[in-house]
Amino acid sequence: MPGRLLLVSYSYPPIADVGSFRTIKLAKYLVRLGWAVHVLSVSNPDVWRMIGPAEMPAGVEVTRTWDPVRLDRLGAAVRRVLVSGGDPAVGARAGLGRRGVVVPEFQAGWLATAPRAATRLARRWGATHLMGTGPPYSSLIAAALAQRRTGLPMVADFQDSWTIHPDTKYPTPAHRTIDEDLEALVWERAARVTVVTRTIAERYGRRYPDLAPKIRVLYNGFDPDDVPSVPATGEGPFTITYTGSFYPHTPPSTLLRALEGLRAEGAVSADRVQVEFLGRPEATVEAEIRARGLEGIVHLRGFRPLREATEAAARADLLYLLLPAHFGEALSDKLFTYLATGNPILAEIPEGECRRFLAEWGEHVDVIPPGDIAAMVAALRRAIRADRRAPPDSPRLRDYRAAFSRERQARELAEILEEIR
Secondary structure: OOOEEEEEOOOOOOEOOHHHHHHHHHHHHHHHOOOEEEEEEEOOOOOOOOEOOOOOOOOOEEEEEOOOOOHHHHHHHHHHHHHHOOOHHHHHHHOOOOEOOOOOOHHHHHHHOHHHHHHHHHHHHOOOEEEEEEOOOHHHHHHHHHHHHHOOOEEEEEOOOOOOOOOEOOOOHHHHHHHHHHHHHHHHHOOEEEEOOHHHHHHHHHHOHHHHHHEEEOOOOEOHHHOOOOOOOOOOOEEEEEEOOOOOOOOOHHHHHHHHHHHHOOOOOOOOEEEEEEOOOOHHHHHHHHHOOOOOOEEEOOOOOHHHHHHHHHHOOEEEEEOOOOOOOOOOHHHHHHHHHOOOEEEEOOOOHHHHHHHHHOOOEEEEOOOOHHHHHHHHHHHHHOOOOOOOOOHHHHHHHHHOEHHHHHHHHHHHHHHOO
16 A cells, blocks of 8 residues: 655756756656655755756655755855866865765765654655665665664665775775764664665675665666667767766776777768767866867767766667776666667676676677776777668667666565565
8 A cells, every 4th residue: 555755855857967866757757656755855965966858757746945055055165276277186185075975975964954854744744654875875864764763664776885885085094984874873763775686785794794785776777768769870970978977087098099099090980970978067078078079079068968868878879888987786777768768788898797788788798897998999890880770679679678678677675665665
């Protein structure tokens, strides 16, 4: 029987970056399944969030509270002084931008208002369940504190690993202890813990063996409402598309260097190949494009709303996927939409979860090791020479679309919520 879910999520529209997609889609489809959903979010998000048009699901109530501290502004100012304004080495030694420098994160100021607001809202609105989703992990902490005060059953939704994340580097043992204690609080208060990959589930199972029975894998997915039937036409320049932002430590240099070499030998030109990056503009990527003489071929299109980015992916001849070499636990959110289009994928990814997932579900996929320029050149040659007609639907593609739709994800979450009623 559907209940009333109070969902604590720092990331929610007008925040329009990838962190909000899961919350938006879960709320949207839970409402369609008969659940009442109320989202608690922040009213003054940090300076690093992407603000723009985003889907606002019908029937979802929203309450927003203030972050009175805004540690992110201090962090951004320090980064400008130490990194952009002078000495990158100092910034690197300070660990600015890494997880673990401020615990649990720069959004921690929201904890001054969010836990109390969640508690009051749960009681006044008559919530039957609580859920916190992050990062930012302050959402999970706020939900855990509200659970301690209300006794309501809670789901802790980890869209990424926290203290065990590959990018988490603590400057002092005290930072590590505080962060681990906060994470343990969330695990203790949660009746169920959802994670987005099997690798993260296994790693957390080893970290919290006594709490491992709480773990459920709840993958991300794609929304059929966002994926249009506009396959690649096979006309005009061969189009390579990447949607989303790049990690600062993992720019698309392998692709750019391969394109530079192919352009020099005449295999790639602006009238034959076009590359589109749709996401947060990065000055370092723009500078590398100019330095390699690829301005007429590679284009930074900037942030685009999710549906527009998905339409671009559906029209592409080739979809580029990039993960850092040390992110073996990750399944990029964009991967689910890429696969749903049925278009060919060029994946520059490490060994791990993403490779296994592509091997299981992908049909037109070329996988290369991170940083392997020769492999990238060979993969681009194969792709450009290939038949550009849109691949037909196949049993595997139909099975994939049935298994990884956002509606299916919401149904699985509803079953988890029913378990802990």
